Amino acid sequence: MYKVAVVFLLALLSAACQTQSEKAQTEKWDSFRCLHLRDQVPVTRQSAAYIRDRSESGDGLCTTILGQMYERGLGVTVDLDKARATYLVAAKLDRSAYVQLARLAEEGIGEPVDPAKARRLYEQSGAHENNKLAAVRLAKLLEDGVGGPEDKSGALNLYLKSLDRYNDDAWKGVQRLRDPSTIHDAGKVSRYNALWSRGLKNTLSRHMRHANYKFLKDFKKQPNLAPVKLEFEFSAGSLAPTVTILKGSGSSVFDDAVLTEMNLYRFPDEPILPAEQKTWKVNSEFGRDMW
Incomplete structure (x- = not known):
C-alpha cells in the first residue's frame, strides 16, 4: 500500500512539473507574439489591445x-x-528595459540630451552582465568620453564581451580600440578569432566566386583541370596575404592566373595573435565548382 501511495505521489508531482513547464512555454510564446504583432503593418486595433492586455x-x-x-x-x-x-513599468519587471530609457536620454527623445543619465541607465540595464545592446551603447559613451570620463579600456572590454557577429557594432568598436598587448582574456580572444575566421571565410568565398566568373571567360571550359590548393599566410600588421600554391591544377598558365588573382585578396581585419605568434595560415581551394 505504501509503495502504491509513493508511486501515485510521484505521478502527481511529475504531472504538476509538466503542467508548470507547459505553462512557462505558453507564457513565452504569448510574449513573443507581442513582437510579431508589433511588426505588422499596420498594427491593428486588436493587436494593440492584445499587447496592452499582456x-x-x-x-x-x-x-x-x-x-x-x-x-x-x-x-x-x-x-x-x-x-x-511604460518603459519605467517594464524596467521594474525586467531591468533590461532600462536600455530604452537610456536611449531616450542619450538621443534626447522627449527630453533634453543627457549622456550622464544615459550612462547610469545603461549600467542599470545590465551592460556589465548580459545585456549586449546596453553594453555596446555604454561602450561608445566610454570610448568617446561622453557623459563622464573617457575609458577606452573599459569600452574595449565591453565590446569584446558583446561580440556576436563579424562586422557588427561591437566588432567595429574592437577594431577602433584593439591593442593585443592589453587583451588577456583567453575566452574573449577565442571568440574574436572565431568571428574573424568566419569573416575571412565569407570574404574569401566572395572573392573566389568573382574570380570564377572571370576565369570562365578567360579559360572557357576545361574540366580536366584539378582544383588549385592554396595557402594564405597572414602576417601581423598587414592585411595583404602571402599566397602559395600547395598543389597546382595541371596547367601552369591557369595556376599563374589564380595566383595573380588571389594576391589581390585582403584579409578582413586582423586576428588577435599571441605575442609569440607572428603569422596565421589558412588553406583553401580554387576551382572545385568552377566547371
Whole structure:
C-alpha cells in the first residue's frame, strides 16, 4: 500500500512539473507574439489591445513593446510621456528595459540630451552582465568620453564581451580600440578569432566566386583541370596575404592566373595573435565548382 501511495505521489508531482513547464512555454510564446504583432503593418486595433492586455498582466517584454508603440506611433498615437512611463513599468519587471530609457536620454527623445543619465541607465540595464545592446551603447559613451570620463579600456572590454557577429557594432568598436598587448582574456580572444575566421571565410568565398566568373571567360571550359590548393599566410600588421600554391591544377598558365588573382585578396581585419605568434595560415581551394 505504501509503495502504491509513493508511486501515485510521484505521478502527481511529475504531472504538476509538466503542467508548470507547459505553462512557462505558453507564457513565452504569448510574449513573443507581442513582437510579431508589433511588426505588422499596420498594427491593428486588436493587436494593440492584445499587447496592452499582456502588459497589464505583468509581461515585461510586452510592456517594453507597448512603450515602443507609444514612442513610434505603432497602432496608437505617439505619446512620448506614455512611452517613458511604460518603459519605467517594464524596467521594474525586467531591468533590461532600462536600455530604452537610456536611449531616450542619450538621443534626447522627449527630453533634453543627457549622456550622464544615459550612462547610469545603461549600467542599470545590465551592460556589465548580459545585456549586449546596453553594453555596446555604454561602450561608445566610454570610448568617446561622453557623459563622464573617457575609458577606452573599459569600452574595449565591453565590446569584446558583446561580440556576436563579424562586422557588427561591437566588432567595429574592437577594431577602433584593439591593442593585443592589453587583451588577456583567453575566452574573449577565442571568440574574436572565431568571428574573424568566419569573416575571412565569407570574404574569401566572395572573392573566389568573382574570380570564377572571370576565369570562365578567360579559360572557357576545361574540366580536366584539378582544383588549385592554396595557402594564405597572414602576417601581423598587414592585411595583404602571402599566397602559395600547395598543389597546382595541371596547367601552369591557369595556376599563374589564380595566383595573380588571389594576391589581390585582403584579409578582413586582423586576428588577435599571441605575442609569440607572428603569422596565421589558412588553406583553401580554387576551382572545385568552377566547371
